[in-house]
Amino acid sequence: MRDELVFDFTNLMSGSVGEHGVYDGLLASLSDKAQAIHADMSERRKRGALPYRDLYAQDVSAMLAYTEKAKSSFDSFVNVGIGGSALGAQALVMALCHPYHNFLSQRAGNGMRMFFADNIDPDQCAGMFEVLSPEKTVFNVITKSGSTAETMGTFLVLREFLIKTVGDSWRDHVVVTTDVAKGDLRAIADSEGLATFVVPDGVGGRFSVLTPVGLLPAACAGIDIEALLTGAKAMDRRLESAPVMENPAYMFSMCQYLLDREQGKRISVMMPYSSRLYGCADWYRQLWAESLGKKHNLAGDVVNVGPTPIKALGVTDQHSQVQLYVEGPYDKVFTILAVSGENNPLPMKAAYPGTSSLDYLGGRTMAELMKAEREGTVYALTAHKRPNMTITFPSVAPEHVAAFMYAFEVANVFSGGLYNINPLDQPGVEAGKEAAFALMGRPGYEERAAEINRGLTRNDRYLK
Numbered sequence: 154m155r156d157e158l159v160f161d162f163t164n165l166m167s168g169s170v171g172e173h174g175v176y177d178g179l180l181a182s183l184s185d186k187a188q189a190i191h192a193d194m195s196e197r198r199k200r201g202a203l204p205y206r207d208l209y210a211q212d213v214s215a216m217l218a219y220t221e222k223a224k225s226s227f228d229s230f231v232n233v234g235i236g237g238s239a240l241g242a243q244a245l246v247m248a249l250c251h252p253y254h255n256f257l258s259q260r261a262g263n264g265m266r267m268f269f270a271d272n273i274d275p276d277q278c279a280g281m282f283e284v285l286s287p288e289k290t291v292f293n294v295i296t297k298s299g300s301t302a303e304t305m306g307t308f309l310v311l312r313e314f315l316i317k318t319v320g321d322s323w324r325d326h327v328v329v330t331t332d333v334a335k336g337d338l339r340a341i342a343d344s345e346g347l348a349t350f351v352v353p354d355g356v357g358g359r360f361s362v363l364t365p366v367g368l369l370p371a372a373c374a375g376i377d378i379e380a381l382l383t384g385a386k387a388m389d390r391r392l393e394s395a396p397v398m399e400n401p402a403y404m405f406s407m408c409q410y411l412l413d414r415e416q417g418k419r420i421s422v423m424m425p426y427s428s429r430l431y432g433c434a435d436w437y438r439q440l441w442a443e444s445l446g447k448k449h450n451l452a453g454d455v456v457n458v459g460p461t462p463i464k465a466l467g468v469t470d471q472h473s474q475v476q477l478y479v480e481g482p483y484d485k486v487f488t489i490l491a492v493s494g495e496n497n498p499l500p501m502k503a504a505y506p507g508t509s510s511l512d513y514l515g516g517r518t519m520a521e522l523m524k525a526e527r528e529g530t531v532y533a534l535t536a537h538k539r540p541n542m543t544i545t546f547p548s549v550a551p552e553h554v555a556a557f558m559y560a561f562e563v564a565n566v567f568s569g570g571l572y573n574i575n576p577l578d579q580p581g582v583e584a585g586k587e588a589a590f591a592l593m594g595r596p597g598y599e600e601r602a603a604e605i606n607r608g609l610t611r612n613d614r615y616l617k
Contacts, residue, residue, distance in 0.1 A: 190570030234295035237358020244432035264375025299336020384552030425490035426467035
C-alpha cells in the first residue's frame with residue numbers, strides 16, 4: 154500500500170466514459186502550454202512571488218509556545234474570521250480531531266474546544282456566547298486587511314461580552330492574527346497589548362491554511378502542526394520531481410480545464426467518502442470559486458470564466474444528489490475522496506436470521522459497506538458516462554491532509570495559467586466588501602452608498 158495520496162484519473166478519460174471524457178491527444182496538445190506555465194510558476198517562486206509554496210519551512214515554535222500557555226488558562230477557542238480565515242482551520246479540525254471533539258475533556262490531551270464564528274447571523278452569534286464560559290475562553294480574531302466588516306463587527310461584540318464578564322482582563326482573552334504592520338486591527342492590537350500572529354505578505358486567505366491562520370487554531374485543537382508542514386513539504390518534493398505532464402496537481406488542472414472548456418462540464422463536484430474530509434471539500438469550494446471565477450483575463454478582456462465547485466458527502470448524498478449526477482445533464486465532473494485505511498471498521502454482528510435485508514450484512518463491517526457504496530457510485534457514474542476520478546488517502550492523518558491541500562493550492566495557480574486569469578486576486582469579493590462598508594455608513598463611501606441604494610429600488614408591480 155502506498156503511503157501517499159494516489160490520484161486515479163482513469164475514469165476522466167475517453168477510454169472509460171467515451172465522448173464525455175478527456176482524449177489523450179487533447180491532453181497532449183496542452184504540453185507546450187503546461188511547460189510554459191510550469192516555468193513561469195518556478196520563476197515566480199524563486200523571486201518570492203508565490204510565498205504559499207514555501208510555508209512548510211516556517212518556524213512554528215511561537216505558535217506552539219502560545220498554545221501551551223493558552224491551554225493552561227482556557228478550555229475553549231473561538232476562531233473569529235470568515236472565508237479563508239476560517240475554512241482551512243475548520244477543515245483541519247474536522248479531519249484531524251475526534252468527530253465529537255468538543256465533548257471530550259481537554260485533560261485527555263484532546264486540545265481546546267473549538268468554535269468558529271464565521272458568520273454574522275446574530276442569533277447564531279448570541280447563541281454561541283450563551284454556551285461559552287467567558288473566563289475559560291480565548292478569541293482569535295483573524296483578518297489580513299484588519300478591516301473586514303464581518304470580523305471587526307464580531308470583534309466589537311465579543312469585546313463587549315468580555316468586558317462585561319471578565320472586566321479589565323479581557324485583553325488576555327484575545328489573540329489577533331493580521332498583517333505585520335498595516336491595518337486597523339494591527340493598530341488596535343498594538344495599542345491594547347494583545348497577543349498577535351502574522352499573516353505573511355503575499356499569502357491570500359484561501360492559501361493561508363499553513364500560516365498562523367490555520368496552524369494556530371489547529372495547534373490549540375491538539376493537532377500536530379509540525380506533521381502538517383512535513384506533509385506539505387513531502388508533496389512539494391513529489392510535485393517538483395514529477396515531469397510536467399505526469400505531475401498529479403497539473404494533471405488534475407488540465408483534465409478539469411479541458412472538461413470545462415471543451416466538454417461543457419462547468420460544474421466540479423468534490424465528494425468525500427469520509428465525513429472527516431467533508432471540510433476539505435468545503436475548503437476546495439472557496440479555493441476554486443474565488444480563484445478561478447473571473448470576469449477579465451490577464452489582457453483585460455471580458456471572459457467570465459470559472460468552473461462552479463460543489464461539495465457532496467458520500468454516502469449521505471447518494472440519497473440526495475446522485476440521482477441528478479447519474480441521470481441529469483452532462484455538465485459535471487466528479488472528484489471522489491477515498492480513504493484506504495479506516496481506523497474504525499465497526500463490525501455488523503449477524504442478527505435476525507432469515508431477514509433478507511440483514512443476512513448479507515451480518516459478519517461484515519461498516520467500513521466494508523462504505524467502500525461498497527463508494528465503488529458502486531463510481532461504477533454508476535462511469536457506466537452513465539459521467540467523468541470522475543478518485544483521490545485515495547492512506548489515512549486521514551496530518552501529513553496526508555496537508556499534502557492534499559498543498560497539491561490543490563499548486564493545482565489552482567496552475568489552473569490560473571490555463572485560463573489566463575489571475576488566481577490570486579478576488580475583485581468580486583472586494584466589490585461586495587465595499588458595498589457593505591457603504592451601506593453601514595463607513596466614511597468615504599457616501600457616493601457608493603447612494604449608488605447602491607438606487608440599485609436596490611423595488612418595483613411595486615412585482616411585490617406580491
